[in-house]
Amino acid sequence: MSTASTKSGVTTASEARRSARLVPAGAFNVASYGILIAVALLILVPIAFAILGGFKSNNQLVGDPGSVIPSPWVASNYTDVLFGANSGAFWQEISNSLIVAVIAVAATVVPGSLAAFAFARIAFRGREAMYTLFTLGLLFPAAVAILPLYILVRNLGLSGNFLGVALPEAAFGLPLTIIILRPFFRSIPAELEDAARIDGCSTFGFFWRVLLPLARPAIATVSVLAIVSTWNAFILPLILLNGESQWTLPLGVMNFSGTYSSDQARILAFTVLAIMPAVIFYAVAERQIVGGLTAGSVKG
């Protein structure tokens, strides 16, 4: 417990106020910890429920839903999903998700960084208006466009093609990418560009050989954010992909939970395995995700 709270308990208000400023900035009390731990538990309980539930039998889950620790531990739910007779679907969905993610990320980051460069370093008429158009796009929900997109993708001959879902996802990811990259590209000193020009670099040469290598952290950030959003995308794949063989993980989980609705343990195992890639990715790239989102949405 911090000195502030022990003292203020027995002193008058004015003394407490005086003592408050003597408290070191690092002081932190039990109540605060209590709140934080309670909230952390609220976050972790559902996740633990899913992980541990995947190790239970259905009899345990339904018969004794209050018990926390599986007894006995049943690994077969997980191993069935991964290696069982029907494990093909899980691996198919992982690979579909990966393919869509790779295309969507490339189609977001390459055009996005080119455009961000133009918006950051080339002066031309209509630039700010066009940039504003992209920033407004940040607030356009994909749901608005799904009915026409369904028809458009069909007419473009892209239905049943991963491009047909990856490109719209990329298009909806462009605003955030551009909003994050533009200030970064702007912050690179003009002297550097002048020097590159004097050495004979074209505009594109400057972008490619000087600016992109310098912007590697920012590019990493927007790539990571694009991966997260495409990995979790639901409504666009739901309407734009054809049939089970193309489904990405979120669709697969929904389908699996419908098909095996009485086999809860197996649904939980499947669900846990499906979120694992995202969790591992978060553990590795937390800095980029958090940094990018705060920079992107706070700085505008």
Add this chain to the structure above:
Amino acid sequence: MSTSIAIAARPEARARLRSRWITIAIFLLPALALFVVFVLLPIAQAAYYSLFKWNGLQPLTDFIGLKNYQVALASDTFRSAIGNNVFIVVLSLALQIPFSLGLAVLLNRRFPGRGIFRLVFFLPYVLSEAITGIVFSLMLRPGAIVDTSLSGVGLGGLIQDWLGDGTIVMFTLFVIISWKYFGFHMILLLAGLQGIPRELEEAARIDGAGRWQAFRHVTFPLLGPTLRVSVFLSMVGALQLFDMIWVMTKGGPIGASNTMATLMFKNGFQSQLMGYGSALAVILFGFALVLALAYQRYVLRRDVEGALTAFNG
């Protein structure tokens, strides 16, 4: 510059101008093409389709003007869906953001374990909304872990048919939405708080302000720009609510948890009412556009200098 030189230079200048525009086109066209084809064009098409009675397959012939909008706005089902979107917006602003702000204030102090709390609170944000919904559906089944935990701590009387009772399903969904998104707002607000020099609050404290007064009159106003971003993103998120609701309730029971997006999806893809569904999409877009313009006006404009650095500069 004398006129003769200007005239002599003109063809060359024109060539340079042309090459400049070619350069600009190379940089802008890929993004612009994607954005126009897959974002702007579909929105325009939705507006066009919404003027027809159309099943999505036959040629567009049955022009009915604004009839779809009339029907939509007069429909109790659609109105209650809008009501549900608004319900989530209001609860998010009234509960979720203050909650996130409180946690951000706690985490803005230095103490052991701070990094772990931040990591845990933000974790749900990276999970898929659909998958999150499925886990919670299992937890909320009658007699499942939520119910048994409540009875276990003596609160068995609070047990409800969480997703099956139309009068409480939206509250249930709101709690799960908050579970997933409060960490995001907390992180935004934390970044905002960290941009405010600590000396300001300390100075207020030395001048005799209490902890709450210093926060209320010094920190809180400076946090304004970040709070606005948080509020807008929360509103937009609530407006387009679909994934979680679709996997958990499909808008049910009996339409009690419909949102604009689930209703649009049902009409367009399940009932083959593409024209009517498009009208709903355009109305949803109308809401989003109003928000986007307000965002542009009240948030981005100020933040061009950088919301967090504005004070320093």
